[in-house]
Amino acid sequence: MMYGLDHLGAVQIARGVAKGDFSAVEVAEASLEVIEAKDGDVCAFLQVCAELALKTARETDARRAAGKNVGPLAGVPFAIKDNMHLVGTRTTCASRMLEHYESTFTATCVRRMIDAGATPMGKTNMDEFAFGSTTESSAFCKTRNPWDVERVPGGSSGGSAAAVAAGEVPLALGSDTGGSIRQPACFCGVVGMKPTYGAVSRYGVVAFGSSLDQVGPFGRSVSDVALAMNALVAGGKDPLDATSRDVETNYLAGLDDSVEGMRVGIMGSLMTHQSLSPEVMLGLKDACSVLEDQGARLVEIELPHIDSAIAAYYVIGPCEAFSNLARFDGVRFGYREPGHATLAEQTAWSRAHGFGAEAKRRQLLGAYLLASGVYDKYYYPAQQVRTLITADYQAAFDRCDAIILPCAPTTAWRFGEVSDPARMYASDLFTISSNIAGNGSISVPVGLGRDTGMPVAAQLQGPTFQDQKMLRLARALERGVHEAGLMKAAAIAPAFVGRGR
């Protein structure tokens, strides 16, 4: 290959493979070499599926040789969060519970990426069953932030974010239940998008919170993310997921158009929230000026019930998780503790030793909240609060095309620095509300923090099923950030540039 993988985004790779500048096999081999060279320091991957990657790439090359359509993601290597099934790989959810689980089918999101010509490279580390914001609750390894390996990559899709930030793959899939794509994207200086709930099929993704979970892409640029979105929605509604919707569209169309006159909502009290570190506040200020320079107009909006979003989330999320994780009983799959005389005992001890601490905490919280007498105090009111938050958004979007928000209160912290669960939960304040209301949201890097030197991101949220418009504003923000010299375009973490091919 003429250029190393460091210099190629998904858009360029797909174009190059389609034109014959290089082959899908060459690209896959380059990605495997880069993973080999870098992943010892990053630990983004739990499993690399080299054979499957090369086989898929060979098929792409054969299609091209036969004059057939190679697909919009031809030869683009991508990584998969380890809660998504892919036949030929294990799906562990980074849990002892599923350590040896062999995928018996392939998730629709993964299938659609492969159908579009992309090459699956492996499964990435995550917080166990996606419970967490640092990837530290993985039962298997500690993923490091490529911008500073002493710091967390964020979570729960920390492995996917780190793999992209280190330049191991140009694209990765994650899932976002309360910020699990956007927050690690923010911490690792890459773009991460949570599409509107229903846009991407959840079939084959191990469920955490069924009314909150949504699959989305990570990339080093907004256009790479838009390209991946095209593949994820291609084919429209998935009959295997009752919550999926037909939103087949071309997210690249008009992506670079001017945002002159578009209105971006801003909520003053959130942009100067007491939990924000000074460097994050500065980064957000820059992001607002950049959007104005690009022609967008800032308008004040209010989301009066947003303060209750965390509470609503930590009712709805654990209740749905408790219900979803009840299937892990050690009988049909998963860890089974030997030596127990009754099924009930076997189940209780299999779950005790198969699940890590945070997975047990969330399930017990859910079990309590769903108990008779408690349900009416928390679960039902939380769903009523969801109605209020959704109405807040609807009113806000009458006045603007998208809302700008912080993504996380601080840049990535050091390992072990935040260990109190309640403090960890509070850090989800800015991302959670769009899972509650279901609208799309995206994290875009806007610079490096003045104090820590770590990436700072802004979050844009759009109205439900208007993700295309949100992406256009995200692209304008990205463009403005590069023009203003706040951050290099499609940056790989500096310590990982030029390693491997």
Add this chain to the structure above:
Amino acid sequence: MALTRDDVRGIASYARIALTEDELDEMCTYLNAAIELLAPIRAYDLTDVEPTFYPMGELANVMAADEPDEYGCMLGVEEALKNAASTRGRAFRVPSILGFKEGDG
């Protein structure tokens, strides 16, 4: 009213998660702190507010013809059993359900 150790023991039993005595203490502290975090849920007047269980409005149950493999994704027996810790013939194997006698190794 804070949850006691006995409350937590009951919740854990219901959730089928065995806890050691130490874990019971930790979980008690955790649950009480988490429930405090949920207080804002009870701060609003929610009279006449309809709940939203899904962020996309009405969802209906999916009905289909009673025929196997409508979508071509049915697992074969071997495939379905391959991740089980213990099987016999075409079945998953479990210990005694009622606890009369150990029926499984």
